[in-house]
Amino acid sequence: MSFLVLSLAQPVAGSEPARDAAAKKHVDVETAQRFYRIATPLLRAMEHSLKPQQVSVGVIADAAINIANGGGGKFFVTTGLLERANDDQLRGLMAHEIAHEDLGHVTKLKISATGANMVLLEHLAATHTALTLIDGPMITASFSGSEEVAADRQSVAILERAGYPKSVVTEALTWISKMSPSHGGFLSTHPNINERIKNLKAVP
Numbered sequence: 001m002s003f004l005v006l007s008l009a010q011p012v013a014g015s016e017p018a019r020d021a022a023a024k025k026h027v028d029v030e031t032a033q034r035f036y037r038i039a040t041p042l043l044r045a046m047e048h049s050l051k052p053q054q055v056s057v058g059v060i061a062d063a064a065i066n067i068a069n070g071g072g073g074k075f076f077v078t079t080g081l082l083e084r085a086n087d088d089q090l091r092g093l094m095a096h097e098i099a100h101e102d103l104g105h106v107t108k109l110k111i112s113a114t115g116a117n118m119v120l121l122e123h124l125a126a127t128h129t130a131l132t133l134i135d136g137p138m139i140t141a142s143f144s145g146s147e148e149v150a151a152d153r154q155s156v157a158i159l160e161r162a163g164y165p166k167s168v169v170t171e172a173l174t175w176i177s178k179m180s181p182s183h184g185g186f187l188s189t190h191p192n193i194n195e196r197i198k199n200l201k202a203v204p
């Protein structure tokens, strides 16, 4: 009897918990393709448009909702944002960061590994891309208030050129404003968000 108990207690290679732990180190194919599908039309609609082969993406393991422009076609997004946002919310926040890139605003990022785990956006369209998560948290510096106002307006222009209404960005900002401050991230580097939403809605 004791032999049987011992053998059952041994960890089995390839068991469920082992596979789950491994899966969390990568972005699944559906998520990678979703990011590609949402980002590509917005990048094309920039004033200084970028192709998927000119853009690299890093996904950071961080429950906070955040997305950032690292300059030179580099974008960072947290697992928290990818998991919580619906397509329009992701599109609106992405349009905001792409607007910062279009206007040449680059944030100072503090993350553990910048280049190693980034992949070209064009590769996310493929069914086999393994996008390894970058260790979090993602910490970014804030832009100035005037840069935020400019990015808000530019994001509307980008969305409209890509065929989406202004409400995509105002609703994404409203969604994020309702998140608890404990979710940190985007909200902590984007203060006065309610005032910005109001201003943005007032622009014809």
Ligand SMILES: [Zn+2]
Pocket (backbone or CB within 6 Å): 096, 100, 143, 148, 151, 190
């Ligand atoms: Zn911003």
